[in-house]
Amino acid sequence: MKNTLMPNYSRLPISFIHGKGAQLWDDTEQVYLDALSGISVCNLGHAHPAIRDAICEQAETLLHTSNIYGIDKQQKLADKLVALSGMETVFFANSGAEANEAAIKIARLTGHQRGLSLPKIIVMEGSFHGRTLATLSATGNRKVQAGFEPLVQGFIRVAYNDIEAVERVAKQETDVVAILVEPIQGEGGIQIPDADYLPRLRALCDQHNWLLMLDEIQTGIARSGRWFEHQHHNIKPDVMTLAKALGNGVPIGACLAVGEAASRLQPGTHGSTFGGNPLACRVGLTVLDIIEQENLCQRAAELGARFQQGFEQALQDLPGVSEIRIKGLLIGIELDKPCPELVMQALEQGLLINVTAGQVIRLLPPLIISDAQADEMIKTVSALIHDFLS
Numbered sequence: 001m002k003n004t005l006m007p008n009y010s011r012l013p014i015s016f017i018h019g020k021g022a023q024l025w026d027d028t029e030q031v032y033l034d035a036l037s038g039i040s041v042c043n044l045g046h047a048h049p050a051i052r053d054a055i056c057e058q059a060e061t062l063l064h065t066s067n068i069y070g071i072d073k074q075q076k077l078a079d080k081l082v083a084l085s086g087m088e089t090v091f092f093a094n095s096g097a098e099a100n101e102a103a104i105k106i107a108r109l110t111g112h113q114r115g116l117s118l119p120k121i122i123v124m125e126g127s128f129h130g131r132t133l134a135t136l137s138a139t140g141n142r143k144v145q146a147g148f149e150p151l152v153q154g155f156i157r158v159a160y161n162d163i164e165a166v167e168r169v170a171k172q173e174t175d176v177v178a179i180l181v182e183p184i185q186g187e188g189g190i191q192i193p194d195a196d197y198l199p200r201l202r203a204l205c206d207q208h209n210w211l212l213m214l215d216e217i218q219t220g221i222a223r224s225g226r227w228f229e230h231q232h233h234n235i236k237p238d239v240m241t242l243a244k245a246l247g248n249g250v251p252i253g254a255c256l257a258v259g260e261a262a263s264r265l266q267p268g269t270h271g272s273t274f275g276g277n278p279l280a281c282r283v284g285l286t287v288l289d290i291i292e293q294e295n296l297c298q299r300a301a302e303l304g305a306r307f308q309q310g311f312e313q314a315l316q317d318l319p320g321v322s323e324i325r326i327k328g329l330l331i332g333i334e335l336d337k338p339c340p341e342l343v344m345q346a347l348e349q350g351l352l353i354n355v356t357a358g359q360v361i362r363l364l365p366p367l368i369i370s371d372a373q374a375d376e377m378i379k380t381v382s383a384l385i386h387d388f389l390s
């Protein structure tokens with residue numbers, strides 16, 4: 001049979017037909033436990049009844065008009081995100097990459113406003129910001145860029161979690177306008193920087209009048225144990241991007257800004273046909289309501305502590321386990337060698353996990369899992385690692 005899908009994904013030989021909470025069923029009605037949430041998207045699990053109701057009601061009411069007109073649900077979702085984050089304004093897109101494109105455009109406009117004809121953005125090694133040309137150029141992974149040259153210019157790359165490297169750039173370059181950084185690197189392997197890293201980046205940005213732009217697309221929306229990861233550090237960015245879990249599976253992205261960045265995108269400078277449509281925004285509002293009502297920030301923090309304790313107990317002194325990195329429900333277990341085969345082995349045991357950056361086992365479970373489901377994840381993954389390393 002002719003394959004009618006472009007071959008850009010190497011897919012696992014399985015396909016899920018329906019889900020409920022943290023469980024998924026394949027086309028033979030075999031059941032699986034989801035410890036990945038579609039890569040931090042379905043934070044509220046699958047087929048959440050309140051999300052279903054929101055989608056159904058909105059479909060009966062209004063799906064789309066255009067940003068030519070006012071959109072009440074978009075305004076309401078912006079109000080809510082602003083209240084939760086302390087930011088001032090929001091632009092809505094349909095994906096993470098598009099949210100980051102908006103951030104990059106805000107940075108460039110800010111540079112031109114300041115008289116810089118070629119404004120530059122500092123970005124990090126090991127980062128991931130998306131697959132559009134600008135965001136893959138910002139991404140710190142050669143595999144993502146290879147073959148797509150010429151890359152978009154204007155990015156200066158430094159090592160992650162290295163304040164001195166940023167300070168060196170500050171001394172050498174006069175046309176920097178922003179730093180774009182993930183507060184915890186997700187695709188890079190759940191890399192958690194030192195506790196003072198973000199505050200020190202904030203201080204450098206204040207000192208040099210740069211915009212601090214945080215990509216919270218994977219870390220945001222309660223996954224880290226707070227609404228946004230940066231809230232653990234008592235700082236505020238100038239620009240923040242969100243996507244993934246904001247729609248729990250309905251595509252949405254958002255770029256939030258404060259201060260001078262908040263009004264940078266003037267009429268005619270940016271836009272999106274679908275961005276902020278009534279369906280996506282209605283679902284976004286429902287997602288935020290559920291997180292609030294079910295206290296899921298706190299729950300993510302509690303579960304994170306449970307995973308930490310469980311994995312430390314099971315893996316602590318095991319040779320071959322390099323590091324266990326956990327913040328809320330961002331969970332990375334780094335081994336001392338590549339372990340891509342663990343994904344299929346876990347699937348055979350009925351568990352969805354992921355391996356990123358070659359040798360980091362990554363779990364991003366839904367925030368609604370029970371203690372028993374968390375324990376099952378810990379048990380299955382620990383046993384797989386023990387087998388793999390023995």
Ligand SMILES: *Cc1c(COP(=O)(O)O)cnc(C)c1O
Nearest residue numbers: 095096097128129130186217218
């Ligand atoms: C997933 C992700 C993106 C890209 O989001 P898309 O919706 O796939 O475009 C960007 N940044 C981070 C940190 C991500 O995890």
